[in-house]
Amino acid sequence: MARVIAFANQKGGVAKTTTTLSIGVALAEQGKRVLAIDLDPQGALTYSMGVDPDEIEETVNDVLIRRLPIEKVIVSREVDLVPANIDLAGAEAVLLAKTGREYALERALRDITGHYDYIVIDCPPSLGILTINGLTAAQEVIIPLQCEALSHRGVGQLIETLVDIRHFTNPHLEITGVIPTMYDGRSRHAREVLADVGTRYGIRVLEPPVKKSIRFAEATQAGRSLLSFAPTHPGAEAYRAIARVIDNGEAA
Protein backbone atom coordinates (compact mmCIF):
# COMPACT_ATOMS: atom_id res chain seq x y z
CA MET A 1 0.00 0.00 0.00
CA ALA A 2 1.31 3.39 -1.00
CA ARG A 3 2.05 6.19 1.43
CA VAL A 4 -0.06 9.07 0.17
CA ILE A 5 1.43 12.49 0.93
CA ALA A 6 -0.28 15.78 0.09
CA PHE A 7 1.81 18.94 -0.29
CA ALA A 8 -0.45 21.80 0.72
CA ASN A 9 -0.27 25.47 1.53
CA GLN A 10 -3.01 27.82 0.39
CA LYS A 11 -0.45 30.57 -0.11
CA GLY A 12 0.78 30.68 -3.70
CA GLY A 13 4.42 30.84 -4.77
CA VAL A 14 5.87 28.93 -1.82
CA ALA A 15 7.41 26.17 -3.98
CA LYS A 16 4.67 23.58 -3.49
CA THR A 17 5.06 22.24 -7.00
CA THR A 18 8.86 22.25 -6.93
CA THR A 19 8.80 20.50 -3.56
CA THR A 20 6.26 17.87 -4.69
CA LEU A 21 8.28 17.07 -7.80
CA SER A 22 11.66 17.13 -6.07
CA ILE A 23 10.58 14.90 -3.19
CA GLY A 24 8.87 12.54 -5.66
CA VAL A 25 11.98 12.28 -7.82
CA ALA A 26 14.26 11.94 -4.77
CA LEU A 27 12.14 9.03 -3.54
CA ALA A 28 12.27 7.47 -7.02
CA GLU A 29 16.09 7.78 -6.97
CA GLN A 30 15.97 5.68 -3.80
CA GLY A 31 14.21 2.95 -5.75
CA LYS A 32 10.66 3.75 -4.74
CA ARG A 33 7.72 3.59 -7.14
CA VAL A 34 6.26 7.08 -7.17
CA LEU A 35 3.10 8.59 -8.65
CA ALA A 36 2.71 12.38 -8.70
CA ILE A 37 -0.78 13.87 -8.96
CA ASP A 38 -1.34 17.43 -10.16
CA LEU A 39 -4.44 18.88 -8.47
CA ASP A 40 -3.75 22.46 -9.53
CA PRO A 41 -5.82 23.79 -12.47
CA GLN A 42 -2.79 25.87 -13.46
CA GLY A 43 -1.04 22.58 -14.31
CA ALA A 44 2.26 23.71 -12.84
CA LEU A 45 3.41 20.20 -11.90
CA THR A 46 2.38 18.92 -15.33
CA TYR A 47 4.40 21.68 -17.02
CA SER A 48 7.36 21.15 -14.67
CA MET A 49 7.54 17.53 -15.82
CA GLY A 50 7.78 18.48 -19.48
CA VAL A 51 4.14 17.88 -20.40
CA ASP A 52 2.25 20.70 -22.11
CA PRO A 53 -1.01 21.05 -20.15
CA ASP A 54 -2.76 22.44 -23.25
CA GLU A 55 -1.88 19.41 -25.37
CA ILE A 56 -3.15 16.63 -23.13
CA GLU A 57 -6.65 15.28 -23.64
CA GLU A 58 -7.36 13.27 -20.52
CA THR A 59 -6.44 14.63 -17.11
CA VAL A 60 -7.24 14.32 -13.43
CA ASN A 61 -10.40 16.30 -14.24
CA ASP A 62 -11.73 13.28 -16.18
CA VAL A 63 -10.87 11.06 -13.22
CA LEU A 64 -12.74 13.24 -10.73
CA ILE A 65 -15.74 14.17 -12.89
CA ARG A 66 -16.16 11.43 -15.53
CA ARG A 67 -14.92 8.70 -13.16
CA LEU A 68 -12.33 7.62 -15.74
CA PRO A 69 -10.01 4.97 -14.21
CA ILE A 70 -6.91 6.83 -13.03
CA GLU A 71 -4.48 4.45 -14.75
CA LYS A 72 -5.81 5.66 -18.13
CA VAL A 73 -4.50 9.20 -17.60
CA ILE A 74 -1.06 8.36 -16.15
CA VAL A 75 1.88 9.71 -18.15
CA SER A 76 5.41 8.31 -17.64
CA ARG A 77 8.11 10.88 -16.94
CA GLU A 78 10.82 11.04 -14.23
CA VAL A 79 8.04 9.67 -12.06
CA ASP A 80 4.54 8.68 -13.16
CA LEU A 81 2.24 11.68 -13.46
CA VAL A 82 -1.50 12.27 -13.35
CA PRO A 83 -1.63 15.55 -15.27
CA ALA A 84 -3.95 18.53 -14.93
CA ASN A 85 -4.89 21.52 -17.03
CA ILE A 86 -7.29 24.43 -16.88
CA ASP A 87 -10.30 22.10 -17.29
CA LEU A 88 -9.83 21.25 -13.64
CA ALA A 89 -11.02 24.75 -12.70
CA GLY A 90 -14.57 23.69 -13.61
CA ALA A 91 -14.31 20.55 -11.51
CA GLU A 92 -14.76 22.57 -8.32
CA ALA A 93 -18.23 23.70 -9.43
CA VAL A 94 -19.26 20.25 -10.65
CA LEU A 95 -18.03 18.50 -7.52
CA LEU A 96 -19.84 20.93 -5.22
CA ALA A 97 -23.17 19.55 -6.40
CA LYS A 98 -22.22 15.95 -5.67
CA THR A 99 -22.66 13.82 -2.59
CA GLY A 100 -19.34 12.42 -1.39
CA ARG A 101 -17.45 15.11 -3.31
CA GLU A 102 -14.59 15.04 -0.77
CA TYR A 103 -13.85 11.41 -1.62
CA ALA A 104 -13.58 11.65 -5.42
CA LEU A 105 -9.78 11.35 -5.44
CA GLU A 106 -9.67 8.76 -2.66
CA ARG A 107 -12.08 6.57 -4.67
CA ALA A 108 -9.92 6.94 -7.78
CA LEU A 109 -6.71 6.03 -5.93
CA ARG A 110 -8.16 2.90 -4.37
CA ASP A 111 -7.48 0.87 -7.53
CA ILE A 112 -3.79 1.77 -7.85
CA THR A 113 -2.56 2.28 -4.31
CA GLY A 114 -0.92 -1.17 -4.41
CA HIS A 115 1.08 -0.29 -7.52
CA TYR A 116 3.17 2.45 -5.87
CA ASP A 117 5.27 3.01 -2.77
CA TYR A 118 4.51 6.74 -2.67
CA ILE A 119 1.76 8.90 -4.11
CA VAL A 120 2.55 12.62 -3.87
CA ILE A 121 -0.21 15.18 -4.43
CA ASP A 122 0.41 18.77 -5.48
CA CYS A 123 -2.55 20.69 -4.00
CA PRO A 124 -3.73 24.00 -5.47
CA PRO A 125 -3.07 27.28 -3.62
CA SER A 126 -6.55 27.46 -2.09
CA LEU A 127 -8.57 25.73 0.60
CA GLY A 128 -11.37 24.64 -1.75
CA ILE A 129 -12.80 21.27 -2.70
CA LEU A 130 -9.72 20.18 -4.70
CA THR A 131 -7.43 20.68 -1.71
CA ILE A 132 -10.00 18.90 0.46
CA ASN A 133 -9.90 15.98 -1.99
CA GLY A 134 -6.12 15.87 -1.77
CA LEU A 135 -6.13 15.95 2.03
CA THR A 136 -8.91 13.36 2.27
CA ALA A 137 -7.03 10.95 0.02
CA ALA A 138 -3.75 11.46 1.90
CA GLN A 139 -2.40 9.84 5.04
CA GLU A 140 0.07 12.67 5.59
CA VAL A 141 0.45 16.32 4.72
CA ILE A 142 3.67 18.26 4.24
CA ILE A 143 3.61 22.06 4.27
CA PRO A 144 6.13 23.83 2.03
CA LEU A 145 6.79 27.16 3.71
CA GLN A 146 8.49 30.26 2.44
CA CYS A 147 10.23 31.84 5.41
CA GLU A 148 8.71 35.31 5.44
CA ALA A 149 6.40 37.37 7.64
CA LEU A 150 2.94 36.29 6.40
CA SER A 151 3.80 32.61 6.26
CA HIS A 152 2.76 31.59 9.76
CA ARG A 153 -0.65 33.22 9.27
CA GLY A 154 -1.14 30.93 6.27
CA VAL A 155 -0.07 27.92 8.34
CA GLY A 156 -2.69 28.83 10.97
CA GLN A 157 -5.44 28.86 8.33
CA LEU A 158 -4.23 25.58 6.87
CA ILE A 159 -4.25 23.97 10.31
CA GLU A 160 -7.90 25.06 10.72
CA THR A 161 -8.65 23.24 7.47
CA LEU A 162 -6.76 20.17 8.68
CA VAL A 163 -8.90 20.17 11.84
CA ASP A 164 -12.00 20.24 9.60
CA ILE A 165 -10.62 17.44 7.43
CA ARG A 166 -9.96 15.28 10.48
CA HIS A 167 -13.46 15.99 11.78
CA PHE A 168 -15.37 15.43 8.54
CA THR A 169 -13.45 13.06 6.28
CA ASN A 170 -10.04 11.81 7.35
CA PRO A 171 -9.46 11.36 11.10
CA HIS A 172 -6.07 9.73 10.50
CA LEU A 173 -4.46 12.62 8.60
CA GLU A 174 -1.02 13.42 10.08
CA ILE A 175 1.13 16.50 9.61
CA THR A 176 4.55 15.14 8.70
CA GLY A 177 6.21 18.54 8.84
CA VAL A 178 7.11 21.83 7.29
CA ILE A 179 9.73 22.14 4.53
CA PRO A 180 11.38 25.56 4.58
CA THR A 181 11.73 26.76 0.99
CA MET A 182 13.41 29.76 -0.68
CA TYR A 183 15.40 30.03 2.50
CA ASP A 184 17.91 32.80 2.92
CA GLY A 185 20.13 31.71 5.78
CA ARG A 186 21.86 35.10 5.86
CA SER A 187 18.61 36.74 6.95
CA ARG A 188 17.81 36.70 10.67
CA HIS A 189 14.16 37.19 9.75
CA ALA A 190 14.02 33.88 7.85
CA ARG A 191 15.53 32.02 10.81
CA GLU A 192 13.08 33.66 13.21
CA VAL A 193 10.02 32.80 11.07
CA LEU A 194 11.17 29.20 10.87
CA ALA A 195 11.72 28.90 14.61
CA ASP A 196 8.36 30.60 15.28
CA VAL A 197 6.36 28.20 13.07
CA GLY A 198 7.99 25.20 14.71
CA THR A 199 7.23 26.33 18.25
CA ARG A 200 3.88 28.06 17.70
CA TYR A 201 2.17 25.10 16.01
CA GLY A 202 4.31 22.25 17.30
CA ILE A 203 5.05 21.10 13.76
CA ARG A 204 8.32 19.42 12.94
CA VAL A 205 10.62 21.30 10.57
CA LEU A 206 12.09 18.94 7.97
CA GLU A 207 15.67 19.99 7.40
CA PRO A 208 17.87 21.07 5.75
CA PRO A 209 16.10 24.22 4.51
CA VAL A 210 15.97 24.55 0.73
CA LYS A 211 17.78 27.68 -0.39
CA LYS A 212 16.55 30.02 -3.09
CA SER A 213 18.19 29.47 -6.49
CA ILE A 214 17.56 30.41 -10.10
CA ARG A 215 18.41 26.82 -11.02
CA PHE A 216 14.92 25.72 -9.89
CA ALA A 217 13.33 27.99 -12.51
CA GLU A 218 15.78 26.79 -15.16
CA ALA A 219 14.91 23.16 -14.37
CA THR A 220 11.19 23.93 -14.65
CA GLN A 221 11.80 25.64 -17.99
CA ALA A 222 13.58 22.49 -19.16
CA GLY A 223 10.65 20.32 -18.01
CA ARG A 224 12.76 18.42 -15.51
CA SER A 225 13.32 18.25 -11.80
CA LEU A 226 16.36 19.97 -10.32
CA LEU A 227 17.58 16.53 -9.26
CA SER A 228 18.12 15.46 -12.87
CA PHE A 229 18.82 18.94 -14.27
CA ALA A 230 21.57 19.79 -11.78
CA PRO A 231 22.14 16.65 -9.71
CA THR A 232 24.86 18.08 -7.46
CA HIS A 233 23.15 21.41 -6.77
CA PRO A 234 22.69 22.09 -3.02
CA GLY A 235 18.91 22.37 -3.59
CA ALA A 236 18.82 18.87 -5.07
CA GLU A 237 20.91 17.56 -2.16
CA ALA A 238 18.56 19.22 0.34
CA TYR A 239 15.52 17.53 -1.20
CA ARG A 240 17.34 14.17 -1.21
CA ALA A 241 18.11 14.57 2.49
CA ILE A 242 14.49 15.47 3.29
CA ALA A 243 13.24 12.53 1.20
CA ARG A 244 15.47 10.20 3.23
CA VAL A 245 13.94 11.58 6.45
CA ILE A 246 10.44 11.02 5.06
CA ASP A 247 11.25 7.54 3.81
CA ASN A 248 12.83 6.47 7.09
CA GLY A 249 9.60 7.43 8.78
CA GLU A 250 11.44 9.65 11.23
CA ALA A 251 9.06 12.44 10.51
CA ALA A 252 5.78 10.58 10.84
Added chain:
Amino acid sequence: MTAADPDIPTRHILYSKTEKKSFTCTVECSSCREETRVNYLELAALMWPVNFHLPLVRYHWSWFRCPACGTRTWLRVHLDR
Protein backbone atom coordinates in the same frame (compact mmCIF):
# COMPACT_ATOMS: atom_id res chain seq x y z
CA MET B 1 -26.97 19.83 10.64
CA THR B 2 -27.50 20.95 7.04
CA ALA B 3 -25.63 23.18 4.63
CA ALA B 4 -28.41 25.76 5.01
CA ASP B 5 -27.90 25.90 8.78
CA PRO B 6 -26.78 29.47 9.57
CA ASP B 7 -24.93 28.26 12.66
CA ILE B 8 -22.28 26.33 10.75
CA PRO B 9 -19.24 28.08 9.28
CA THR B 10 -19.65 28.70 5.55
CA ARG B 11 -16.46 26.80 4.78
CA HIS B 12 -18.08 23.62 6.11
CA ILE B 13 -20.51 23.68 3.16
CA LEU B 14 -17.61 22.23 1.17
CA TYR B 15 -18.14 18.96 3.06
CA SER B 16 -21.10 16.88 1.93
CA LYS B 17 -21.27 15.34 5.41
CA THR B 18 -22.88 18.60 6.59
CA GLU B 19 -25.86 17.67 4.36
CA LYS B 20 -26.51 14.51 6.32
CA LYS B 21 -29.96 14.33 7.87
CA SER B 22 -31.35 11.83 10.37
CA PHE B 23 -32.02 8.36 9.00
CA THR B 24 -29.98 8.88 5.84
CA CYS B 25 -26.75 7.35 4.58
CA THR B 26 -24.83 7.24 1.32
CA VAL B 27 -24.41 4.37 -1.12
CA GLU B 28 -21.23 4.13 -3.21
CA CYS B 29 -21.43 2.11 -6.42
CA SER B 30 -18.56 0.02 -7.80
CA SER B 31 -20.00 0.24 -11.33
CA CYS B 32 -20.88 3.89 -11.91
CA ARG B 33 -18.67 5.13 -9.01
CA GLU B 34 -21.38 7.57 -7.90
CA GLU B 35 -22.14 8.17 -4.26
CA THR B 36 -25.82 8.80 -3.60
CA ARG B 37 -27.65 9.88 -0.46
CA VAL B 38 -30.70 7.77 0.42
CA ASN B 39 -32.94 7.48 3.45
CA TYR B 40 -33.35 4.17 5.22
CA LEU B 41 -36.72 3.43 3.56
CA GLU B 42 -35.17 3.97 0.13
CA LEU B 43 -32.25 1.77 1.16
CA ALA B 44 -34.64 -1.01 2.13
CA ALA B 45 -36.44 -0.66 -1.22
CA LEU B 46 -33.12 -0.90 -3.08
CA MET B 47 -32.31 -4.12 -1.23
CA TRP B 48 -35.68 -5.71 -2.00
CA PRO B 49 -36.26 -8.50 -3.00
CA VAL B 50 -32.72 -9.87 -2.89
CA ASN B 51 -29.46 -8.66 -1.39
CA PHE B 52 -26.38 -10.19 0.09
CA HIS B 53 -23.31 -9.00 1.95
CA LEU B 54 -19.68 -10.12 2.17
CA PRO B 55 -18.12 -7.98 4.89
CA LEU B 56 -14.28 -7.96 5.07
CA VAL B 57 -14.02 -9.79 1.74
CA ARG B 58 -14.24 -6.75 -0.52
CA TYR B 59 -14.49 -2.96 -0.23
CA HIS B 60 -17.91 -2.75 -1.93
CA TRP B 61 -19.33 -5.55 0.13
CA SER B 62 -23.07 -5.30 -0.35
CA TRP B 63 -24.92 -6.52 -3.46
CA PHE B 64 -28.17 -4.80 -4.33
CA ARG B 65 -29.53 -2.17 -6.74
CA CYS B 66 -27.61 1.10 -7.15
CA PRO B 67 -29.80 4.19 -6.75
CA ALA B 68 -27.72 6.11 -9.32
CA CYS B 69 -27.35 3.69 -12.25
CA GLY B 70 -30.13 1.21 -11.39
CA THR B 71 -27.79 -1.79 -11.84
CA ARG B 72 -27.73 -4.67 -9.40
CA THR B 73 -24.09 -4.57 -8.43
CA TRP B 74 -21.59 -4.32 -5.57
CA LEU B 75 -22.06 -1.29 -3.37
CA ARG B 76 -20.81 0.11 -0.10
CA VAL B 77 -23.16 1.69 2.38
CA HIS B 78 -21.66 4.55 4.40
CA LEU B 79 -23.84 4.95 7.48
CA ASP B 80 -21.61 7.75 8.82
CA ARG B 81 -21.83 10.03 5.78
